[in-house]
Amino acid sequence: MANNFQKVDFLLELAEKMGRVVLVDGVGFGAQAGELRVSEANLLTNDYTVIGKQILDLLKKYYEKFQKRNT
Secondary structure, eight states: OTTTSOHHHHHHHHHHHHOSOEEEEGGGGTOOTTOEEEEOTTOOHHHHHHHHHHHHHHHHHHHHHHHHHTO
């Protein structure tokens, strides 16, 4: 992904389109550049399933874009 997309795009698109997830660049929390920190504090139990699905759906979309660009 890093070679084909801007790292911040994933954060922005997830926040804009999905709404329930707060993601931040993990560098400020000791992670490497491009790694994300997911804020999931104080959510209802069902929200975690929704968040996981939203992240997987967006990753699938990015993968499909990648495939189209590289075929």
